[in-house]
Amino acid sequence: MDKIKTALVGYGAVGEKTHAPLITVCEELELVAVVERNKEKSKEKYPKIKIFRSIEELLEADAADLIVIVTPNHLHFEQAKLCLEKGKHVLVDKPVTLTSKEAEELNTLAKSKGLVLSVFQNRRLDGDFKTVQQLIKEGILGRLVHFESHFDRFRPRLVDNWREKDIPGNGITFDLGTHLIDQAYLLFGNPQWVYADIRSQRTDAVADDYFDITLGYDSIKVKLTASVLSNAPMPKFLLMGELGSYIKYGLDVQEKALKAGELPQGDDWGIESEEGWGTVYLENKTYKYETLRGDYRKFYPNIAKAIAGIEELDVKMSEAIAVLKIIESAFESNEVGKRIYL
Missing domain, CATH: 3.40.50.720 (NAD(P)-binding Rossmann-like Domain)
Incomplete structure (x- = not known):
């Protein structure tokens, strides 16, 4: 082509x-x-x-x-x-x-x-998220009852950025929340209800810089949270099931590499070192669980092949619309202080 x-x-x-x-x-x-x-x-x-x-x-x-x-x-x-x-x-x-x-x-x-x-939605191609998908598919933890996903950073000072100004679409919920909700939607589908606590915690902040969103399903609690005032190690993912738990710290390595100006090339792109791997805790066994390679490079070829008519889109508008409806419900829940049923 x-x-x-x-x-x-x-x-x-x-x-x-x-x-x-x-x-x-x-x-x-x-x-x-x-x-x-x-x-x-x-x-x-x-x-x-x-x-x-x-x-x-x-x-x-x-x-x-x-x-x-x-x-x-x-x-x-x-x-x-x-x-x-x-x-x-x-x-x-x-x-x-x-x-x-x-x-x-x-x-x-x-x-x-x-x-x-x-x-x-490049975060679908994060190594840690792909690892979570595999972990769930393999059933290592048994029936899941709790899924927790964080996107925490420490940025206590306000900056001159449109995301922190008083304009529509600002704040952390539209930014990081879109990623976390998209990942949860991929894993578990549409929730029955949404409950959210969305705040502006830094002094003089006009945009939301913290959220704690719970998505309600029949048999699993999904907790999505992000903060810019988290300066202590917090898990990126925490999964709990009837057979054990999995915990993973640290962000996908691709973001840091791109910010450093590295070109996304080479056989080692997106591979996380063993020290960053998550840990599986079973009743009689604890072990490191290898993080799969993350690879944002797969995103644009899919767009090109969809344009050429030889592949379906990986990120469909129906999914993006569902995510936006969950975000709308989260803001409504925060406003009224109760669950919003979808």
Whole structure:
């Protein structure tokens, strides 16, 4: 298949450190353009690309067939809609939109035009999450009764970032919460109810920087939590079953590598050293459980092959819509202080 001309809309930290490297190592794609409103920073690493000052200018030039939107969350809906109306395939960084209604509208539009529309849920390709999937499939812990997933960091000082400003789509729930809910949805499906405690804990914070979300199922409790004031070791995953437990610390190694500017290449990409592996605790046995390789490099080839009609999308809009409905229920639960039944 010919390389698909790809444009990146937005070149902030996520665009520069995550999307651009993953696009450039994808054999099926060619990064040909970047939308930067004021600078030309992307030219430093990609001198052959063309810079556009607006998404409208990009679409007018008809420079690319796949548009990757990595802008502040409140811009996603209008920008994705504009691209779809112009006949472009679209990938949007999570969350795809701020409401499930907007996501449904985009999905309908994409289907009517025969276009690919997806959301960047790269955390499905975290090594620790893939390991949890395997652990559950193998049934090592027996029937699960408790699943806990954390995304904790220590960032006590506010920064000049749109996610921490008083604008729609700000905060940690739309950011990290989208990942954790997506993972839980993949594992267990739609919950019966949602209960959430969402807070702004840092002094002068206007955006939420903590959440504790419980998803209710028949036989398992799912607890999802994130904080930016966690400076002590907290488990990334904690699973408890009738035969034993599993606990895993530390974030996937790919994020640190990408932030350090490493290209996602080589046979050792995404492999975690043994010291980071999680531990299985059974009644008469305790042992380290090897973390599977994480590999974000698999994401963009799937998008390309879906555009070519030779693969189904791994991240479907129906899943993104379900995740948004859970997020909406979480905010409602926090507002009214009780469970929200779906």
